[in-house]
Amino acid sequence: MGVGVLGAAGLAACGDGSEPPPTAPAEVPKELLDAATALKGSTMGVLSQKLYSTAANEALDASIRKFAEATGTTIENSLVQADAGDVVAKIDAEVKGGVARDLAFMTDSRFIAQFHALGDLEDVTEVVTALTAKYGEPCAEAKNFCVFDGRWYAIPYHFIGIGSFLRKDWMQEKGITPKDVYTWEELRDVCLAISDPGKRRFGWGMTINRSGDANGMIEALINSYGGAIASNDGRKVTFDSPETVRAVTFLGDIYTNPKFKPMLPPGVESWTDTSNNENWLAGVLGYTRNSFSVYADSKTKKNPVYGNTHVFSDCIGPATDSSLLLGQSQGFVVFKGAKNGALARLLAQYLITAPALVGVAKEAPGLAMPAWEEVWDADPFFGGGDPAFPMLRTMSQQPLPLKTKNGLTFPQKASAGQQAVVAAYVMTDMMQQVAQGAAPAQAVKDAHAKMVQIFSQQGLPQ
Numbered sequence: 345m346g347v348g349v350l351g352a353a354g355l356a357a358c359g360d361g362s363e364p365p366p367t368a369p370a371e372v373p374k375e376l377l378d379a380a381t382a383l384k385g386s387t388m389g390v391l392s393q394k395l396y397s398t399a400a401n402e403a404l405d406a407s408i409r410k411f412a413e414a415t416g417t418t419i420e421n422s423l424v425q426a427d428a429g430d431v432v433a434k435i436d437a438e439v440k441g442g443v444a445r446d447l448a449f450m451t452d453s454r455f456i457a458q459f460h461a462l463g464d465l466e467d468v469t470e471v472v473t474a475l476t477a478k479y480g481e482p483c484a485e486a487k488n489f490c491v492f493d494g495r496w497y498a499i500p501y502h503f504i505g506i507g508s509f510l511r512k513d514w515m516q517e518k519g520i521t522p523k524d525v526y527t528w529e530e531l532r533d534v535c536l537a538i539s540d541p542g543k544r545r546f547g548w549g550m551t552i553n554r555s556g557d558a559n560g561m562i563e564a565l566i567n568s569y570g571g572a573i574a575s576n577d578g579r580k581v582t583f584d585s586p587e588t589v590r591a592v593t594f595l596g597d598i599y600t601n602p603k604f605k606p607m608l609p610p611g612v613e614s615w616t617d618t619s620n621n622e623n624w625l626a627g628v629l630g631y632t633r634n635s636f637s638v639y640a641d642s643k644t645k646k647n648p649v650y651g652n653t654h655v656f657s658d659c660i661g662p663a664t665d666s667s668l669l670l671g672q673s674q675g676f677v678v679f680k681g682a683k684n685g686a687l688a689r690l691l692a693q694y695l696i697t698a699p700a701l702v703g704v705a706k707e708a709p710g711l712a713m714p715a716w717e718e719v720w721d722a723d724p725f726f727g728g729g730d731p732a733f734p735m736l737r738t739m740s741q742q743p744l745p746l747k748t749k750n751g752l753t754f755p756q757k758a759s760a761g762q763q764a765v766v767a768a769y770v771m772t773d774m775m776q777q778v779a780q781g782a783a784p785a786q787a788v789k790d791a792h793a794k795m796v797q798i799f800s801q802q803g804l805p806q
Contacts, residue, residue: 371699372414376690384416388684389445390691391435393674394423396621396637397644400708407700411691419691426451427556427617432458432767435679439464444679447688449501452489452675453755454763456498457578459677461760461802465497466678471689472496475696480717483740485670488755498675499692500715502701505636505736506560506671507710512654514538514545514630522654525667528565531631531659532598538630539607547607549629551615552599552775561633562771566591567668568661570750573766573795578759579804584792587663587750589785596778613779625649633658635672636710636732643709643730655732657739663748670746670755671739673715698722705729710736717741761799770794 390408395401405421412419422445424431432455438444439462450456459465472490476482482500490498508531512522518537526534535547552558566572571588574581598604599613607630609623621638623629625647632638642650657667676692678685694700696716702723704712709730714720720727720737727733745753756762765771774791778784796806 372411372694373697376694377414380415380417380687380690383684383687383690386684386687387418387420388447388682388687388691390419390421390688391424391445391448392421393426393448393450395704395708395711396635397640397708397711399644400640400704400712403703403707404695407695407703408691410700411694415687415690417687419687420445424448426454431455432462432764435459436462436464439679439681442681444681446682446684447676447678447691449674449676450498451504451672452486452498452500453670453672453758454766456489456675456677457492457758457760458763458767458802460492460497460758464677464680466680466682466685467495467497468499468676468678468689468692469496471499471693475499475693475716479696479719481741482717483671483673483715484742484744485740485755486673486675486715488744489673489758490675492758498677499689499696501674501676501692501696502704503713503715503736503740504672504674505639505710505713505732505739506634506669507636507639507732507735508633508656508658509624509631509639510534510654510656511538511630511649511652513652515654522656524656526656526659528568528594528659528661532604535631536604536607541606544628545630546609546612546623546628547630548598548604548612549609549620549624549632551612551619552595552772552779553613553615554769554772555615555617555619557617557620557632557634558772558775559766559769562595562775563766564633564658564668565595565661566771567748567752567754568659568664569594570661570663570748570752572752572756573762574756574759574799576751576753576756578757578762581761581792581795581799581806583795584788589788591661592774592778592784592788595775596784599775599779600781613776636736637708639732640708640711644707655735657735663750663752665749666746668746668748668754669739670744671736673740674712698726702726709733713737713740715740759804760802761795761804764798764802765795768794768798770798
């Protein structure tokens with residue numbers, strides 16, 4: 345098994361007779377064992393998107409090891425950092441070179457459309473159909489990001505909770521009662537009110553530097569104002585609009601207006617993807633927006649921040665009456681030319697089950713939740729393991745699309761152009777321009793032009 349240009353980054357899950365750690369005693373269902381009988385002695389490679397929690401990565405590896413031992417196969421599991429920026433190009437080169445892993449899981453809304461547009465994925469509709477019959481419907485947003493021309497090209501694996509987090513103890517000290525719904529303007533004002541640089545309390549814990557968290561926050565804010573990268577069909581760049589300019593003007597003011605300087609943490613302009621996690625866990629931030637990795641870490645490590653966290657959905661804007669937050673899911677993909685596609689499909693069907701997933705979920709609560717309706721009910725941890733879990737289940741199963749007052753629908757049709765724009769950090773670069781003094785309207789216009797180029801490169805000429 346050639347490891348390809350990404351390299352084998354650390355974890356090995358081989359059926360070599362060694363005992364798996366006690367954290368993942370999940371039994372492999374008999375129907376999967378029977379289906380794997382003819383594959384005994386074969387090998388395959390897995391590429392896992394690195395989770396924020398090391399223990400969660402280890403729990404996943406233990407489940408893969410359990411499956412390998414039970415089926416008499418050898419499976420190599422390697423980690424990849426999805427925020428490396430060039431991950432799609434590198435994996436595409438491996439697929440085209442015939443050295444890609446057989447199976448990988450990647451965030452559906454960020455990567456699947458790009459891989460599909462490159463012709464890198466095998467059709468897995470028959471697996472999703474079988475899982476639907478057994479475990480009910482998959483999470484709602486996956487039906488948008490994993491399906492092309494009526495066919496599934498990724499198997500929903502686990503739902504990724506995304507949320508907003510406020511320090512409720514800081515709010516209470518100021519006589520502010522936590523709410524479940526905020527406008528962006530209300531949130532900004534709360535963040536300023538609870539800030540106290542002398543006590544190392546900084547309300548606004550978000551950067552506009554190149555990072556996945558900044559991308560998510562900027563795009564969510566623009567959407568809530570009624571702007572979007574593209575039209576609802578995902579094909580035409582529509583970024584340069586009055587709605588987008590208003591959103592960028594609002595956000596830019598936070599980073600340029602001296603009034604809001606007390607709520608900005610030192611060095612926030614150069615933060616990377618882990619910086620808000622680290623500062624939140626250090627107890628110096630009043631608000632951050634993140635996947636549930638930061639929440640999970642505070643819970644599993646018994647950080648006192650956990651008990652003082654108020655969890656709520658995304659803020660609303662002028663174009664919305666309710667949050668547009670969809671969450672995300674990890675999707676298993678089988679790469680074209682997979683040497684052991686049959687075993688890859690069986691492993692995916694095992695890893696989505698409650699016994700295999702719960703070990704990962706307990707180490708990353710809220711970050712690795714069930715992607716399938718009946719898996720939610722198959723282990724008590726998913727229902728009652730944390731007060732935030734019911735909100736996440738509702739998010740994962742909510743009726744879609746969500747609509748804005750000016751006719752946008754979310755999720756929009758999965759678009760390689762939109763995903764490539766996000767991966768190229770066009771929006772964060774735009775906000776950096778504004779922070780350095782550029783007029784918001786001009787920064788939006790420049791970003792729109794870059795997006796047009798990227799869409800054209802993705803086979804979507806404008």
